[in-house]
Amino acid sequence: MPRTRSDWKRMNPILRKLGAALDLTKEEQAYLLDLQGAPHTVTAGRQIVVEGEIYDDIYFLHDGWAFRSKVLPDGRRQIFGYLIAGDVIGLRASLLDFADDTVEALTDCTIASFSLERLYDACRHHPRLVIALMWSAAREQSLLSEQIMRIGRRNAIERVAHFFLELLSRLQLVDEAGRRSFGLPLTQELIADTLGLSIVHVNRTLRKLRQLGLVDIEDGRLVIHDIGRLTDVADFDPLYLDQASGAD
């Protein structure tokens, strides 16, 4: 299904997300769209960035889910975070000499690339765009910090609850979640590798959350029954997401 440029623009989640941080001018928006090549699709399971490889391009994720991870020699895997519509992929890999982790498409993804080279030009002509990109990277760092907090100092039920609420807020920002539910393409194994738990324990923890009447997962969709209580359980404070949720 062919799309015109103005189509991309109207629905572009990157603009939506960056727009939440800075008010970009029409010109800046146009420039940003021009930077990108035509979007293409990556099928689920494919690796977009591979640990140890060299990259000069970065990608904007338009649609779908991806995740960053790394595997120890003995097979233990850690997932660092999930990438959803509006997120940037591979910025770090192209700034550093090599990618130091792997980004894999979790669902079919639509991505658009542009070369880092063009960032130099952008610097000169549209410095605010670079600031916007840095803002995006800064926010990603906040997510990483919060992930450390989750894994380092929270117990299993807090981790899961907190993780779900973070996903809810992030997805809402790009219009991919309802008020209290969203499509969750994760297996329990992925959740385990994200939160530093075993599969079995994730299973038991989900059961507990279900029994408490807080959340349900049905048909790959997460439904939060009581956001207030879940927020209490998780001790969730969305400040770090820097997205003025609610008041928006």
Place this chain on the structure above:
Amino acid sequence: MPRTRSDWKRMNPILRKLGAALDLTKEEQAYLLDLQGAPHTVTAGRQIVVEGEIYDDIYFLHDGWAFRSKVLPDGRRQIFGYLIAGDVIGLRASLLDFADDTVEALTDCTIASFSLERLYDACRHHPRLVIALMWSAAREQSLLSEQIMRIGRRNAIERVAHFFLELLSRLQLVDEAGRRSFGLPLTQELIADTLGLSIVHVNRTLRKLRQLGLVDIEDGRLVIHDIGRLTDVADFDPLYLDQASGAD
């Protein structure tokens, strides 16, 4: 003890660190030094950045140790990482609306500030400097990812061993460590809050490392007796540090 500008320049750890990534021209180096105000001292225990506050300035850390952390309402604390000579403080806080964690001086620190406003100018006139700054932020992200890996998927002894080796490499880059030892201003409580462990367990783990003949802590100095074996225990791969260690 007064210093001339050329003094700062010669010994400036920021230049040393950024120089490891990009070869900055003389002009770029001079511009970078001009950006900064005169260094001043922050005494140990003082907070440099406070969670929830608004910041427009960023700081270069010239000397000393600081750490980023966050505390849960019930007192559990997580330390996200340590800042040493050459590191940037507060970039994230000034890009986002608020600081989302706290940076505290662990030892007396020497820092120099410059306003984020000037970054716009830098963008136009010296885009490579901004790239260098982004490289620095990217590397910081790598550290955070590795921290997640440590806490999420490694056991206590691996965490401690890996943590020590990371510190060794980072300190060596800015000439603050010998071949196999360095000054370690951390209490066991700080190590515990860094690695997601209890104080007691850190203590036992350090004892184990000592008994294995791998490391010793004497007089606030960490001495690694057998880097090879410690690297094996930790499964340490310095690739993520992006500093071409050894071959340097």
Place this chain on the structure above:
DNA sequence: CGCTGACTTGAATCTCTTCAAGACGTGTGG
């Protein structure tokens, strides 16, 4: 000289992991 902060150690306890086995749904080839 007594107080405080950091380190140390033992014992009991708990959270989470590991091992094992079964249920369920789905896709595939005979």
Place this chain on the structure above:
DNA sequence: CCACACGTCTTGAAGAGATTCAAGTCAGCG
């Protein structure tokens, strides 16, 4: 169309790793 394999989810039981509680040592310091 059935049998079988496979991936995911689920649950029980045993065990390991880490925490908590408690108490005691030691050095520095007012």
